[in-house]
Amino acid sequence: MPQTTIDKLIINSPYEEPSRHWSYDRENRVFNLADGRREAGYVIASPQSKAFDDPSIFVPIELANKIRPRVKQWRGSGYPGITGITKRLLEHWKAPEERKERRFSFASSKR
Structure with a gap:
C-alpha cells in the first residue's frame, strides 16, 4: 500500500543482504515497500524545477x-x-x- 511518509525506515537486518526496500514513486510522490535490494544510486534536482517538492532524477551508480x-x-x-x-x-x-x-x-x- 503506497505511503506518503515512512514510519519505520529501517526494515532490514544490518547483518544480512537487504531483502526489501522503500521504493519512491517520483510521479505520485509516494513510497511503496518493494521486495529485493534497492538499486544503488542517488537523486539530483530536476534542472528545470525550483520547487521544494521536486520529484528529482534518479542517477544509478552502475x-x-x-x-x-x-x-x-x-x-x-x-x-x-x-x-x-x-x-x-x-x-x-x-x-x-x-x-x-x-x-x-x-x-x-x-x-
Whole structure:
C-alpha cells in the first residue's frame, strides 16, 4: 500500500543482504515497500524545477550495481581466494551467536 511518509525506515537486518526496500514513486510522490535490494544510486534536482517538492532524477551508480551480484556469488561460494584469518573474521561477523552479546547503540554509550 503506497505511503506518503515512512514510519519505520529501517526494515532490514544490518547483518544480512537487504531483502526489501522503500521504493519512491517520483510521479505520485509516494513510497511503496518493494521486495529485493534497492538499486544503488542517488537523486539530483530536476534542472528545470525550483520547487521544494521536486520529484528529482534518479542517477544509478552502475559500478556498484555490477559489483553487488559478484559479491553475492563470492559469498555464496564460501569466499574463494581469501586467507584463513580473513575467512575466520568473516565467519565471526556472520555468526548470530557472536552478535547476541554485542548490540550496538548509536544513540547512547556506556562509559
